[in-house]
Amino acid sequence: MKVLVTGAAGFIGYHVARRLLERGDEVVGIDSVNAYYDPGIKEGRLKLLQEFNKTNNSGFHFIRANLADRAAVKSCFAEHNFDRVIHLAAQAGVRFSLENPHAYVESNIIAFTNIIEACRHASVAHLTYASTSSVYGANTNMPFSEHRPADHPLQFYAATKRANELMAHSYSHLFRLPTTGLRFFTVYGPWGRPDMALFLFTRNILAGLPIKLFNNGNHTRDFTFVEDIAEGVVRASDQPATPNDAWDSSNPDSSTSNAPWRVFNIGNNNPVKLTDYVMALEAALGRRAIVELLPLQAGDVPDTFADTSALEQAVGYRPGTSVPEGVGRFVDWYQAYFGGSAFR
Known part of the structure; x- marks a missing residue:
């Protein structure tokens, strides 16, 4: 198939594009390669995709563009006829949304509108897009289930991603465009984002600096290894959403519809205490962390736990990477990527 992967220079986007190329699909990647975090890491991911393309004579084509630019999106769809679209580009980061909400409107609302409108006019067979846990x-009924409402986001970032799910439903209803939203749970692994906890913890432990554990380290997270996530994304994309004929408008299921629309949790289904996550990192590094315990931050959710039974039943997805294994693979990548600079 020919697949558009937006955010192809991003953390998850890179791994999804690589997975598609490895199985023989043609991939068009699009990314603005902005400076929200070190563009050098994004360029490094792109270089690997281009090297894979050259070595294996695979079909990878990259477009450097901002998806909020409607003309650029229209040009991309005019040039290429896509079988699938996997939309992973977004402005990420919970805490940054407290400081710069306009970036989230541009990247998560305007860009999403441009993509879904392009998919509509091109009659794309399936749009799969990133949402978030x-x-x-404010929900505390765990494990989190797609079948329950999710209408009380605690940060603007989450509000924009929930808006994407609702926007997608309107297009699935009005234009019968099949759409699948994937609610990611704490993704980690090689080529991760420098603003995420594992990256920050690793850097500070190696430098002999304290690591900050908010909520006094009492968070639990459904940490999910990025290659498991990529496999789940690809499998979900392969099977277009269809209407749920049993959907009851008088007792509506929040995860499906009588339109070709659905949302899935995509996580590890195994919450881990943040302190245990740190212990796995200490074991991989062979060093102890200096820990600074701090109160809960504004916008933080204390715990996450994914009920992933719906996705497993639909596409046969079940992650298989434990936290100690995944953290170890991240540390191997980190030390290889940064070399001696990791220890300064």
Whole structure:
């Protein structure tokens, strides 16, 4: 198939594009390669995709463009006829949304509108897009289930991603465009984002600096290894959403519809205490962390736990990477990527 992967220079986007190329699909990647975090890491991911393309004579083509630019999106769809679209580009980061909400409107609302409108006019067979576990917000009934409402987000970032799910439903209803939203749960692994906890913890432990554990380290997270995530994304994309004929408008299921629309949790289904996550990192590094315990931050959710039974039943997805194994693979990548600079 020919697949558009937006955010192809991003953390998850890179791994999804690589997975598609490895199985023989043609991939068009699009990314603005902005400076929200070190563009050098994004360029490094792109270089690997281009090297894979050259070595294996695979079909990878990259477009450097901002998806909020409607003309650029229209040009991309005019040039290419896509069998699938996997939309992973977004402005990420819970805490940054407290400081710069306009970036989230541009990247998560305007860009999403441009993509879904292009998919509509091109009659794309299936749009799969990134949502987030953060949409569960104030919910405390765990494990988080797609079948329950998610209407109380605690940050603007989560509100924009929930808006994407609702926007997608309107297009699935009005234009019968099949759409699948994937609510990611704490993704980690090689080529990760420098603003995420594992990256920050690793850097500070190696430098002999304290690591900050908010909520006094009492968070639990459904940490999910990025290659497991990529496999789940590809499998979900392969099977277009269809209407749920049993959907009851008088007792609506929040995860499906009588339109070709659905949302899935995509996580490890195994919450881990943040302190245990740190212990796995200490074991991989062979060093002890200096820990600074701090109160809960504004917008933080204390715990996440994914009920992933719906996705497993639909596409046969079940992650298989334990936290100690995944953290160890991240540390191997980190030390190889940064070399001696990792220890300064």
